[in-house]
Amino acid sequence: MSLIEVVDLVKVYVNPVSRLGISALNGVSFTIEEGDFVGIFGPSGAGKTTLLSILGGLLNPSSGYVIINDKEITHLTYKELIKFRREQVGYLWQLPKDNLISGNTVLQNVMLPLQIANKPREEQKKIAYELLDRFGLSHRKNHKPNQISGGEAQRVGLAIAIANKPKILLGDQITGELDTSTSVEVVNHLKSLSEDFGTTMIIVSHKRQFIEATDQAFGLEDGKITSVLTNFQKEEGA
Ligand SMILES: Nc1ncnc2c1ncn2[C@@H]1O[C@H](COP(=O)(O)OP(=O)(O)OP(=O)(O)O)[C@@H](O)[C@H]1O
Ligand SMILES: [Mg+2]
Numbered sequence: 526m527s528l529i530e531v532v533d534l535v536k537v538y539v540n541p542v543s544r545l546g547i548s549a550l551n552g553v554s555f556t557i558e559e560g561d562f563v564g565i566f567g568p569s570g571a572g573k574t575t576l577l578s579i580l581g582g583l584l585n586p587s588s589g590y591v592i593i594n595d596k597e598i599t600h601l602t603y604k605e606l607i608k609f610r611r612e613q614v615g616y617l618w619q620l621p622k623d624n625l626i627s628g629n630t631v632l633q634n635v636m637l638p639l640q641i642a643n644k645p646r647e648e649q650k651k652i653a654y655e656l657l658d659r660f661g662l663s664h665r666k667n668h669k670p671n672q673i674s675g676g677e678a679q680r681v682g683l684a685i686a687i688a689n690k691p692k693i694l695l696g697d698q699i700t701g702e703l704d705t706s707t708s709v710e711v712v713n714h715l716k717s718l719s720e721d722f723g724t725t726m727i728i729v730s731h732k733r734q735f736i737e738a739t740d741q742a743f744g745l746e747d748g749k750i751t752s753v754l755t756n757f758q759k760e761e762g763a
Contacts, residue, residue: 526595527556528692528725529580534589536575536748549575550586551748557727557741559692562719564736565729567745573729576745577695580727581614582606594692611642615686615724617679619698624682625670631681632657632666638688656684660714676707683714687724694718696728705734712738 536550549572557563567573578584580591582598590599598609618624625634635656639649657663660680665673673681679699686694696715700708712735719726728735729745736742736754744752 528559528561528594529557529727530592531555531557531580532590532592534576534579534586534591536572536579536584537587549748550579550589552589553745553748553750554589555743555750555753557725559725560719560723561740562716562726562738563728564733564739564742565727565745566731566733566736566742567729568731571745572748573745574697575748577697577727577729580693581616581695582610612689613692615689615691615694617682617686617694617696617699619701621670621675621678621682621702624685625678627670630667630669631662631673634670634681635684635688638685642689652688653684656688660684674707675702676710679703679707679711680714683711683718687718687722690722691724693725693727696726698730699728700730700732700735708734 532554534550534553535548537546537548539546553572553576565573565576575584579586579599582601586599590597592598593613598606601609626637629637632653635653636649639652644652654663657666660683662677662680662684665677670678670681682699694715700711703711715726715728716738718724740755742754743750
């Protein structure tokens with residue numbers, strides 16, 4: 526059984542004033558296995574954020590459905606949805622301001638999701654220190670988000686996203702603001718997390734730069750999957 530099954534997703538955004546519809550997803554279907562590192566690549570407007578938002582339980586599709594871990598997440602009650610988002614999914618967005626709280630230090634930022642999950646304070650600290658160490662951020666723990674670099678900020682965002690060990694990590698153009706070598710560093714962290722914790726990663730991007738790191742890659746254009754490349758095919762040079 527696959528961890529994630531996406532079936533015929535359609536999303537039409539309707540302008541409440543003009544009543545005109547913009548179709549963002551036009552029948553997207555795929556499956557993802559547990560522990561896989563998946564890349565979804567496509568140009569601006571392809572529907573990447575829309576797709577991730579539906580996978581993360583942040584947006585309802587117009588039709589179609591998503592099954593994660595045997596549960597249809599597109600039809601959860603409000604209470605179930607909150608639980609799903611809190612316990613199963615970690616989110617990492619392109620802009621540090623969307624991942625970090627600006628008034629908090631790096632350490633406080635990483636402790637926050639653990640606090641929300643009701644972990645005892647000592648455990649919050651222990652896990653946060655371990656994560657900061659893992660991502661080479663210990664020396665930045667008392668800095669505020671505006672006192673660190675873009676690459677460091679994305680690593681803090683990553684620490685926050687995985688603090689509660691979610692089953693799935695969703696990343697939206699997480700290397701969009703970074704230079705090539707910093708992007709490679711962030712992608713290497715993702716890869717090692719997926720290997721160490723078995724986290725399933727779904728990362729969307731304009732660029733295909735980290736395609737070699739993925740187990741499976743989809744091309745998304747005009748709300749449709751236009752290509753699928755597995756690790757095996759990449760090794761074969763397809
Ligand atoms: N809230 C919204 N209301 C109306 N239309 C929307 C809304 N959000 C997205 N769209 C439209 O849906 C389409 C897909 O948007 P989406 O944000 O999913 O694309 P994307 O692939 O993430 O693009 P980008 O790479 O620029 O972030 C676009 O045509 C966009 O204009
Ligand atoms: Mg987007």
